[in-house]
Amino acid sequence: MEKSALPDPFENARLKKGLGDLNDQNDPVKMILRHKDVRKTAHNYKTFQSEAKPGRIVVPSEVNIRETRQIPFELDPPVHGAYRALIEPWFKRPLQPEYTEKLSAQISALVDEVVQKDSFEVIEEFALVLQSRALTLLLNIPYEEAETWISWGTHVFRSEDTALDADKANILYDYIDGQIEVAMENPGEDLYSVLLASEVAGKRLTKEEVKGVMVLTFAGGRDTIINAVTNAIAYLSEHPESLERFRKEPEIIGKAVEEMIRYFSPLTQMGRVVTEDTQVCEHAMKADSRVSLCWASANRDASVFEKPNEIIIDRKMNPHVGFGFSHHNCLGASHARQIMKVLLATLAEKVDRIELFECKENIEDLAEFQRKVGYDYIHVKFNPIQ
Amino acid sequence: MAKITFITSDHQTIELEGDSGSVMELAVEHNVNGIDGDCGGVCSCATCHVHVRPEDMEKTGAASEIETDMLELDDNADAYSRLSCQIVISDAIDGVILTVAK
Incomplete structure (x- = not known):
């Protein structure tokens, strides 16, 4: 098998039962594995809520390390809609040409930096740097701030030893508290200041609510983007023909990004809390139990996707759920898509071939399932176009 | 060349013409309000x-x-709903009137 492949560990369970079991810190999760069930459940916010105790819908649960409610992520309609409508235009800024130009300049400069090297480690030296610099655009703050985030390392919540690391989470929360104070004293045109000056239903957002949006923005777009970028580079190292196609047919890049998001599924799953006794996939679920929407499994469902375990770089019909589905679909999707499009275009322009050296897979341990999500490290070389 | 009319939720009527691609692409190109086409079609x-x-x-x-x-x-879907990324522009759809859902 190719080194860049991400196998589907869910196939058997998806076909046989449609469900998986995960005991997460004594708060078990019933994982929903089929595409149709995942979408139906995601859409039904009344029976499967997000507005539970903060941190409980995340898998693994963050209830022991966080009290701040992430907004609008941990709210449900109709309240959810008011916050989402307030925040959404800001998160669509990546579609503006001047945003794309800046992003393109950042990624171009980064590729130029690493293209000189005989070998580099993609996560630390490329993906983390790219993600951090791009985040300064999303927040509309000075470029130099990226250095602080790069110094935190690759995982905001997760460390090598334990899945959930309260100390690391506190670094982020304390940092955001500090930045909110700075913005209150000296309002600017950054996301903190814009949120602090915003109202929902005639009421100013509280500091805690602003923090809730910022925590979501930082946490939701870190590991996910890093894995998407890293997996894309691993894939292209074994598929130079795709780089060649991007050069000849740049119009397929948008489809390629969607296909990579499907195949990589940077976020494996997201939970919901059941509000009333109900059934999922013919299985009885009790009120106050947890389910998860397993995006990674749904995205390999052969009843929806032909050749689900292959990257078909210009796949035309691709109803993937890599950015989630329905009310709570990914707020950062426009930013993420733009990053991936610019990355693929820039690599096609500057890099002839990518050589893959040593790598170690990062396997998510989901008890019944072991899922490769990316790499702990991966060394490559970019051979420039002469 | 097909003429396509969009009626947006803020009650604007926008008439556009196209001869290829999808209706979504045409709408996004001309900033028709309520058609975002996030996934590119x-x-x-x-x-x-x-x-x-x-x-x-x-x-x-x-x-x-x-x-x-x-x-x-x-x-908001009904029997007349379509995703405009799946409607291919050709002479066959000349004159259609589409009400934007969002």
Whole structure:
């Protein structure tokens, strides 16, 4: 098998039962594995809520390390809609040409930096740097701030030893508290200041609510983007023909990004809390139990996707759920898509071939399932176009 | 060349002409309010939802299965709903009137 492949560990369970079991810190999760069930459940916010105790819908649960409610992520309609409508235009800024130009300049400069090297480690030296610099655009703050985030390392919540690391989470929360104070004293045109000056239903957002949006923005777009970028580079190292196609047919890049998001599924799953006794996939679920929407499994469902375990770089019909589905679909999707499009275009322009050296897979341990999500490290070389 | 009319939720009527690509692409190119086309036309986001004028359904045709499955979970969908990324522009759809869902 190719080194860049991400196998589907869910196939058997998806076909046989449609469900998986995960005991997460004594708060078990019933994982929903089929595409149709995942979408139906995601859409039904009344029976499967997000507005539970903060941190409980995340898998693994963050209830022991966080009290701040992430907004609008941990709210449900109709309240959810008011916050989402307030925040959404800001998160669509990546579609503006001047945003794309800046992003393109950042990624171009980064590729130029690493293209000189005989070998580099993609996560630390490329993906983390790219993600951090791009985040300064999303927040509309000075470029130099990226250095602080790069110094935190690759995982905001997760460390090598334990899945959930309260100390690391506190670094982020304390940092955001500090930045909110700075913005209150000296309002600017950054996301903190814009949120602090915003109202929902005639009421100013509280500091805690602003923090809730910022925590979501930082946490939701870190590991996910890093894995998407890293997996894309691993894939292209074994598929130079795709780089060649991007050069000849740049119009397929948008489809390629969607296909990579499907195949990589940077976020494996997201939970919901059941509000009333109900059934999922013919299985009885009790009120106050947890389910998860397993995006990674749904995205390999052969009843929806032909050749689900292959990257078909210009796949035309691709109803993937890599950015989630329905009310709570990914707020950062426009930013993420733009990053991936610019990355693929820039690599096609500057890099002839990518050589893959040593790598170690990062396997998510989901008890019944072991899922490769990316790499702990991966060394490559970019051979420039002469 | 096909003429396509969009009626947006803020009651603007926008007439556009096209001869290739999808209706979503044409709408995004001309900033038609309510048509975002986030996924670029692969049927994964439903941000290009339109209601086809009933008498124009024959011209646009009905939604495919993948499209219908998507629309089933859209609370604003009805029998005349289509995802405009799945409507190909050709002379066959000349004169259609589409009401933007969002």
